[in-house]
Amino acid sequence: MYKEQLIQTHHRIAPYIHNTPILSSRLINDLIGADLVFKCENFQKMGAFKMRGATNAIMQLSDKQKQQGVVTHSSGNFAQALSLAAQSLGVKAYIVMPNTAPEVKKNAVRGYGGEIVECEPTLTARENAANEIAERSGATFIHPSNDFNVILGQGTAAKELLEEQPDLQYIFTPIGGGGLVAGTIIATTYFGKNCKVISGEPFEVDDAYRSLQSGVIESNKTTNTIADGLKTQLGDINFPIIKDGIERIIRVSEQEIVNAMQLIWERLKIVCESSAAVALAALIKEKEHFKGKSIGIIISGGNVDLAKLPF
């Protein structure tokens, strides 16, 4: 039922995004005993898959809405993605960021033309700030992951992957806010051949794992993980899609994330975020269950601070 929507989404955003390259490594294949391909969204514009969903969400607005701009709260890749997508489309973007956000992240948002509005580093404060901007300016709030147009946009990464590799048996993604996973599930449903979606999640922020167990959206009491893109929780729009469509979630330790990240850097020769390495870490952790399988791994992003590497 979403097939046509996903096709239209891809057609719509294609001029504004990269169809990112797919890489592979003989050594990593030998190590895992399976055939892996890596969809490199670290090469996406602004360095992460989030560019896809942000672009689609803005393009679905009416002309009047576009004139009034968009607003989100994020200190991560979605802040940059919404800024750049808005800039490309001639739309104003307001980005609510905690006043504790690193200067390097603020500069990235400013570099893409986003207007930063600082707030206290609490959920209430950021929601209040975003609401206030929306009321004052008429800007449309766009959630980083719990928005169906964002989800459809994120799904185009897996659609591209399956168009090049139609026989994949599994696609692995990291799971954070749930937008990428929900989009990947939709894409595999319509463009895969019984292709299953599996997500990796850090033990330290295993809210999605627990949400699948309890059947309701769980949150994290602490977020003590290197995978800083995965600290967010699922939402009421993506959770039903995930609950219905995901094969399973595999949890990984912090050291397993670092090890997978190092393997990607050393062997694929690409720069990826710690959050992006969680998908491969999950596969490595349970590799004995995937011998001989054909597997796609979504490398979700490549925005790192080279001065703060874990190795």
Add this chain to the structure above:
Amino acid sequence: MYKEQLIQTHHRIAPYIHNTPILSSRLINDLIGADLVFKCENFQKMGAFKMRGATNAIMQLSDKQKQQGVVTHSSGNFAQALSLAAQSLGVKAYIVMPNTAPEVKKNAVRGYGGEIVECEPTLTARENAANEIAERSGATFIHPSNDFNVILGQGTAAKELLEEQPDLQYIFTPIGGGGLVAGTIIATTYFGKNCKVISGEPFEVDDAYRSLQSGVIESNKTTNTIADGLKTQLGDINFPIIKDGIERIIRVSEQEIVNAMQLIWERLKIVCESSAAVALAALIKEKEHFKGKSIGIIISGGNVDLAKLPF
């Protein structure tokens, strides 16, 4: 006069190498004010362009020579390249390495099936060791850069680049032993449209720069550079080609190399060696001379020790 040889070389080695991807970055283009494409030999098999020349040199041997193996002295990428190329072609490879070489480099050679012969870390000792192996086993000595078949192999990287980007006005490479530059000059002569070759070289090992000035092959008294792939000197086979065909050599400081490397990692999202960053460092240093030009940069390799990064 070498056009047909280069075509045959490329045809010969194509099944054993990757036609590596070409990347670009809007931000880097804006920074330099030119149109850049990066030929990513860090994605080459074993992680560097050296795989091309090593493969070609072995394939040009007679069957009898192949049975007796090959030998080289190198502690860098050519050691790994000759080992892997030999393994792929069912040939024995002896690698003379100084007993001071890091264990990680020895393990890489062993991983590709090369047999390591250790020697004292002097030029005389390594030449003696290589000669002794050649006499004892009948193995053919293959020089990492001063061998015409190696040079032709290295030239296939620029040939691929020009096949995708025929209108390039410049190709930048790092210069070390001179094999890549000489091969690039041959490729641009026959496949470019008045495309000029420029090399970057660290001030700390500027033997090639001084060789162009003096007209004879100069050496380095000290080799105090982060670009450890560029410590070697030119040879009698590649120097005439370079002297005749290179546009110029631009020297760069150690900090300029690190800055260029960081730019490549952060913006192209790829892992490259410090030696590979020297080409971009040279362009950045003199960017005002290249405004609006169409420029190819050869990213020569991506084998790094993540525990020893300069940033």
